Amino acid sequence: xxxxxxxxxxxxxxxxxxxxxxxxxxxxxxxxxxxxxxxxxxxxxxxxxxxxxxxxxxxxxxxxxxxxxxxxxxxxxxxxxxxxxxxxxxxxxxxxxxxxxxxxxxxxxxxxxxxxxxxxxxxxxxxxxxxxxxxxxxxxxxxxxxxxxxxxxxxxxxxxxxxxxxxxxxxxxxxxxxxxxxxxxxxxxxxxxxxxxxxxxxxxxxxxxxxxxxxxxxxxxxxxxxxxxxxxxxxxxxxxxxxxxxxxxxxxxxxxxxxxxxxxxxxxxxxxxxxxxxxxxxxxxxxxxxxxxxxxxxxxxxxxxxxxxxxxxxxxxxxxxxxxxxx
Amino acid sequence: xxxxxxxxxxxxxxxxxxxxxxxxxxxxxxxxxxxxxxxxxxxxxxxxxxxxxxxxxxxxxxxxxxxxxxxxxxxxxxxxxxxxxxxxxxxxxxxxxxxxxxxxxxxxxxxxxxxxxxxxxxxxxxxxxxxxxxxxxxxxxxxxxxxxxxxxxxxxxxxxxxxxxxxxxxxxxxxxxxxxxxxxxxxxxxxxxxxxxxxxxxxxxxxxxxxxxxxxxxxxxxxxxxxxxxxxxxxxxxxxxxxxxxxxxxxxxxxxxxxxxxxxxxxxxxxxxxxxxxxxxxxxxxxxxxxxxxxxxxxxxxxxxxxxxxxxxxxx
Numbered sequence: 001x002x003x004x005x006x007x008x009x010x011x012x013x014x015x016x017x018x019x020x021x022x023x024x025x026x027x028x029x030x031x032x033x034x035x036x037x038x039x040x041x042x043x044x045x046x047x048x049x050x051x052x053x054x055x056x057x058x059x060x061x062x063x064x065x066x067x068x069x070x071x072x073x074x075x076x077x078x079x080x081x082x083x084x085x086x087x088x089x090x091x092x093x094x095x096x097x098x099x100x101x102x103x104x105x106x107x108x109x110x111x112x113x114x115x116x117x118x119x120x121x122x123x124x125x126x127x128x129x130x131x132x133x134x135x136x137x138x139x140x141x142x143x144x145x146x147x148x149x150x151x152x153x154x155x156x157x158x159x160x161x162x163x164x165x166x167x168x169x170x171x172x173x174x175x176x177x178x179x180x181x182x183x184x185x186x187x188x189x190x191x192x193x194x195x196x197x198x199x200x201x202x203x204x205x206x207x208x209x210x211x212x213x214x215x216x217x218x219x220x221x222x223x224x225x226x227x228x229x230x231x232x233x234x235x236x237x238x239x240x241x242x243x244x245x246x247x248x249x250x251x252x253x254x255x256x257x258x259x260x261x262x263x264x265x266x267x268x269x270x271x272x273x274x275x276x277x278x279x280x281x282x283x284x285x286x287x288x289x290x291x292x293x294x295x296x297x298x299x300x301x302x303x304x305x306x307x308x309x310x311x312x313x314x315x316x317x318x319x320x321x322x323x324x325x326x327x
Numbered sequence: 328x329x330x331x332x333x334x335x336x337x338x339x340x341x342x343x344x345x346x347x348x349x350x351x352x353x354x355x356x357x358x359x360x361x362x363x364x365x366x367x368x369x370x371x372x373x374x375x376x377x378x379x380x381x382x383x384x385x386x387x388x389x390x391x392x393x394x395x396x397x398x399x400x401x402x403x404x405x406x407x408x409x410x411x412x413x414x415x416x417x418x419x420x421x422x423x424x425x426x427x428x429x430x431x432x433x434x435x436x437x438x439x440x441x442x443x444x445x446x447x448x449x450x451x452x453x454x455x456x457x458x459x460x461x462x463x464x465x466x467x468x469x470x471x472x473x474x475x476x477x478x479x480x481x482x483x484x485x486x487x488x489x490x491x492x493x494x495x496x497x498x499x500x501x502x503x504x505x506x507x508x509x510x511x512x513x514x515x516x517x518x519x520x521x522x523x524x525x526x527x528x529x530x531x532x533x534x535x536x537x538x539x540x541x542x543x544x545x546x547x548x549x550x551x552x553x554x555x556x557x558x559x560x561x562x563x564x565x566x567x568x569x570x571x572x573x574x575x576x577x578x579x580x581x582x583x584x585x586x587x588x589x590x591x592x593x594x595x596x597x598x599x600x601x602x603x604x605x606x607x608x609x610x611x612x613x614x615x616x617x618x619x620x621x622x623x624x625x626x627x628x629x630x631x632x633x634x635x636x637x638x639x640x641x642x643x
Binding site: 219220221223224225226227228229230231232234238241242245315316317318 | 403
């Protein structure tokens with residue numbers, strides 16, 4: 001079946017991508033970094049260093065070491081943080097919930113604003129409210145994230161004092177997952193960072209949806225649907241479905257970006273997520289963490305893009321006849 | 328009683344008047360073919376009748392009456408009640424006229440349901456009946472538009488436009504995008520299905536074969552005006568207006584061989600550049616001084632010409 005073939009094909013395509021990213025991570029961790037000094041400290045004797053080199057297998061040829069690195073990563077062994085002396089996997093698992101919740105809420109927010117606002121701007125093309133909306137979206141796409149975040153803090157945290165400016169609030173542990181979505185202070189803490197992270201994304205989506213919707217509304221099939229008396233609401237719904245097909249791919253990249261590059265937002269709001277972990281790790285040259293982050297982000301992008309492809313297939317029957325991997 | 332009356336219709340586009348005082352009527356169940364070159368104002372006239380003028384075009388004078396009631400000044404909400412049920416339309420390009428995301432059965436089902444709510448089982452039967460009527464196998468109910476050929480898509484569009492059982496169908500170049508052999512076939516199918524439910528048709532086409540295959544009566548449009556009208560057979564066999572004759576002459580198999588003229592020299596005037604007198608005079612082989620000064624008018628069943636090819640009122 002075509003869909004099964006497409007999934008298989010995309011997974012096969014993902015393998016070299018992931019291997020390449022792993023090679024970069026490996027280069028960063030094993031070659032650019034100095035695992036011996038990292039594990040023994042700068043004061044080790046030559047004999048200690050030689051023993052460590054032998055024990056870590058650092059004498060082996062590079063390809064062998066690379067394979068060993070990939071094998072360990074596949075088993076979930078991502079090395080040990082040089083800064084915190086703890087397994088990297090555990091560190092990431094600890095920080096992941098904060099970032100996923102922040103990115104998830106920001107994503108839902110940007111979908112709601114982007115699709116709702118974009119459709120409105122297309123339907124009420126000349127309304128004053130539409131011009132206002134487009135002006136706001138222009139700010140959204142042009143203001144840098146750190147500025148948006150700082151402005152929001154200035155207004156809502158420093159001046160009005162209605163929302164916290166940093167941290168995650170109270171969190172509840174559910175198994176290995178900590179969530180801020182079950183407490184009032186958790187939600188309050190989430191508002192400003194989620195708005196900040198969503199600002200750019202929703203403005204971009206709004207413009208994409210608006211353009212697609214304008215094309216759809218002017219298309220022949222909408223004209224024909226109106227000519228045979230389908231109601232305004234029904235026609236709008238079909239036009240929106242057609243306008244959204246090309247947006248799905250863009251939105252998927254957005255979601256990946258939200259998770260991967262929440263770095264700035266997390267720094268501004270001191271949000272205890274992956275972005276902040278990355279910043280701390282870069283500052284202290286904690287290569288194993290940086291390498292693991294790199295691979296995680298690559299995996300995330302592959303998974304999200306696959307999901308987007310499947311979603312497009314579900315929406316648009318025209319794509320289902322194309323040969324797998326074809327145009 | 329007259330079903331549709333278009334009176335002195337004027338449609339302005341940037342640049343000038345694209346339709347400049349067109350008048351015609353359609354009786355219940357009648358098929359009126361409107362012919363003429365591209366740019367004559369045929370499609371804009373059809374768009375005004377269905378209330379879907381494109382952005383930039385504006386009806387600035389005249390009246391459009393359906394069953395004696397004005398429809399040209401309706402609000403969009405009132406149009407929604409009218410469209411489908413009383414006036415429906417289909418357009419030129421079957422490739423883009425259908426929603427690409429939904430199967431054809433769902434689109435028929437939805438259109439039927441919008442106008443004649445009925446229980447699901449009956450409705451599914453009706454969807455099948457309509458597919459039968461336009462020669463698509465019932466089993467293809469779940470097919471998507473891109474899986475159909477151009478001819479099949481246009482036949483489906485015909486079913487979609489006719490299934491609400493409107494009193495009037497505006498068919499704007501319904502066969503133009505099809506291969507020549509399919510044109511007559513689709514035109515004849517349209518005539519048969521519309522006739523079956525007494526739907527009148529405003530058939531707009533520059534393809535004379537299409538019009539010959541479907542129309543009871545013909546109106547010839549030139550530079551935004553009707554220049555000749557009459558029974559299809561009479562007009563196509565013995566045109567009175569030199570323009571009609573010139574149109575027919577360009578066509579093998581339709582029209583009088585003896586009246587064959589060379590290809591029409593020159594081009595139709597653009598909106599805003601209509602010459603004084605008869606708009607056709609710069610291109611007319613029979614032009615006389617009077618044609619340059621005075622604009623001829625159209626009396627019912629005749630041609631708007633001072634020197635017609637056949638006797639005035641020949642079409643009755």
